[in-house]
Amino acid sequence: xxxxxxxxxxxxxxxxxxxxxxxxxxxxxxxxxxxxxxxxxxxxxxxxxxxxxxxxxxxxxxxxxxxxxxxxxxxxxxxxxxxxxxxxxxxxxxxxxxxxxxxxxxxxxxxxxxxxx
Amino acid sequence: xxxxxxxxxxxxxxxxxxxxxxxxxxxxxxxxxxxxxxxxxxxxxxxxxxxxxxxxxxxxxxxxxxxxxxxxxxxxxxxxxxxxxxxxxxxxxxxxxxxxxxxxxxxxxxxxxxxxxxxxxxxxxxxxxxxxxxxxxxxxxxxxx
Numbered sequence: 001x002x003x004x005x006x007x008x009x010x011x012x013x014x015x016x017x018x019x020x021x022x023x024x025x026x027x028x029x030x031x032x033x034x035x036x037x038x039x040x041x042x043x044x045x046x047x048x049x050x051x052x053x054x055x056x057x058x059x060x061x062x063x064x065x066x067x068x069x070x071x072x073x074x075x076x077x078x079x080x081x082x083x084x085x086x087x088x089x090x091x092x093x094x095x096x097x098x099x100x101x102x103x104x105x106x107x108x109x110x111x112x113x114x115x116x117x
Numbered sequence: 118x119x120x121x122x123x124x125x126x127x128x129x130x131x132x133x134x135x136x137x138x139x140x141x142x143x144x145x146x147x148x149x150x151x152x153x154x155x156x157x158x159x160x161x162x163x164x165x166x167x168x169x170x171x172x173x174x175x176x177x178x179x180x181x182x183x184x185x186x187x188x189x190x191x192x193x194x195x196x197x198x199x200x201x202x203x204x205x206x207x208x209x210x211x212x213x214x215x216x217x218x219x220x221x222x223x224x225x226x227x228x229x230x231x232x233x234x235x236x237x238x239x240x241x242x243x244x245x246x247x248x249x250x251x252x253x254x255x256x257x258x259x260x261x262x
Contacts, residue, residue, distance in 0.1 A: 037253070044246070051238060061239040064223050068246040071216050075250050078208045079257035 004046050007053035011106045019102035026095045037076045038088045044069060045099050053107055066100055148261050152206060155197045156213075156258065160251040162193060163217055167243055170224050172234035180228070187221050209254040216247060 004027075008020055030042035044065075052062045073092050080088075166186060194214040201207045220243075227233055235243060 037249075040249070044242070048242065051242075056238045057236060057242075060223075060227070061236060064219075065239065065242050065246065067219060068216065068243055068250075071212055071219070072246050072250045072253065075209060075212050075253040075257070078205055078212065079253050079260065 003050045003054075007050050007107065008103075010053060011103075013106060016102060016106040019098065019106070023095075023098050023103050026091065026098060030091050030095055033088065033091065035088045037072075038092055041069060041073065041092045042095060045095055049099065049103065049107070052104065059104075059108060062104065063100070066096060070096060148258055149206070152201075152258055153255060155210075156251060156255050159193060159197060159213060160248070162190060163213070163220075163247055163251075164244055166190060166217070167220065167235060167240055167247065170234055171240035172236055176234065178228055178233040183221075183224070183228075190217050190221070205257060209257055213250060213254060216250060 008024075011020065027042050027046060030038050033039050033042075048057070048062055048065050051057045052059065057065070070093075073089065073096070076092070077089050169186065170183070194210070194217065198207065198210045198214065201210060224233070224235070
């Protein structure tokens, strides 16, 4: 089982099951992207979720890293021709937003599974 | 000394062509070597700033140095952005400026809360992302050629 699976398994609530599935689907799509930035973004988000779940970084640091990545995504869009930017930008921002609004609050909230069970 | 009419027109034409060439080199299309150099200097400063404000055993918070480093960075960005009219080039510099402002705002807040400095783990990640942001800005500059 991957470290990410371990982190996501800490979320016990069934109410975020759809978000977990969507997150893994987006992550998989982004990792398979031919665009190096989109692929790299997915790897970073995965790594930071694992770091947060292991307490290697705190929530403020996690949010700060996500904000750094959003600025890098803005820079990525600024370097692209109009037609080339749409899909990569959409996938990157969708993944960052879902992580910040659904996955991390559930991971840190009261819905964490008891690791002793 | 008065030049004959034909020669006078010729010299005006040369001046006009020289002016046109100077205007074209000043108009911000194509790769600008000065911007690439500015991006390298800013990158060195900004990554150095993260390193300076990363936790290490025995490291003490020095608020006057922190304020002075912020002023240095702000002056560098102000100078870099001044007079830039090309919109994409301006956007690139403004994104990097916002990154710097975000970082010192974060550090200031954490210092007030008694948790100064970036942790080693967070700083490592930040350096990668900020480095990537500068690489993208340089790439944006290079694709203009």
